[in-house]
Amino acid sequence: MGNRAIITTPERKLGVYLHWNGSRNYVEPFLTYCGLKRxxxxxxxxxxxFARLAQVIGNFFGGALSVGIVPYTTDEQMTPGLDNGVYVIEGWRIVRQLPPPEGCRDIPPGEPLPALRAIDRRQPASEQLGAFLDAPQVRPAELSVGDKVWVYSDFRRIEGRYQGGYAQATAIGLGCRELNGIDVTGVPYVDLFMDGACAGEDNINNYLLEDSYRLVVNA
Structure with missing residues (x-):
């Protein structure tokens, strides 16, 4: 008894086995969460x-069961006994679902945010996304000087060591030149890296070059 599924890649060499929460209602949020974590x-x-995916799912379930890493053989051998079949992913998106055995019922996708919050609460405190999940998304062009956004950095320092994650940063100006071969004219830059000779507007890592960011509200 369970709500079983396997998550694998197009290469079909390994898979993450879920004994519970194998419907798309949770598989897609698990994947989305990993994507948000970069x-x-x-x-x-x-x-x-596969290690990070199993880590997130294992933190959610707790205990010593419910999730595992399995060698993948063939689709015909892997799908029997799975309530939800096999999910094939590229990046952190499902690109194909091999059908579950006949007679098993698939559950339609639900609203992802409650599931993302539930997953986040089960992660270690230093790993949680917290308020980031509920923050509205904005394009850099919509920001004004003084606005705060969540910016991902591989150089966030936690408990004495560097660890990738999101930090709050304030927009402090707009670019007006080419920097590191990139035209940053009109692009907002933030106060994320402000120490050393290459700081502020002189550090390309301070510029908001992604398509969208999450706005810090009630900061």
């Missing part, structure tokens, strides 16, 4: 990607 996906880095 983890390398299994399709690009199998060793690291």
């Amino acid at each position: 983890y390398r996906p299994p399709s690009e880095d199998p060793a690291y990607g």
Whole structure:
């Protein structure tokens, strides 16, 4: 008895087995959560990607059961006994679902945010996304000087060591030149890296070059 599924990649070499919460209602939020955390996906880095996916799911379930890493053989051998079949992912998105055995009922996708919050609460405190999950998304062009956004950095320092994660940063100006071969004219820059000779507007890592960011509200 369970709500079983396997998550694998197009290469079909390894898979993450879920005994519970194997419907798309939770598989997609598990994947989305890993993407928000900027983890390398299994399709690009199998060793690291499968480990991070299993880590997030294992933290959610707790205990010593309910999730495992399994060698993948063939679709015909892997799908029997799975309530939800096999999810094939590229990046952190499902690109194919091998059908579950006949007679098993698939559950339609639900609203992802409550599931993301539930997953986040089960992670170690230093790993949680917290208020980031509920923050509205904005494009850099919509920001004004003084606005605060969540910015991802691989150089966030936690308990004496560097660890990738999101930090709050304030927009302090707009670029007006080319920097490191990138035209940053009109692009907001933030106060994330303000020490040393390459700081502020002179540090390309301070510029908001992604398509969107999450706005810090009630800061």
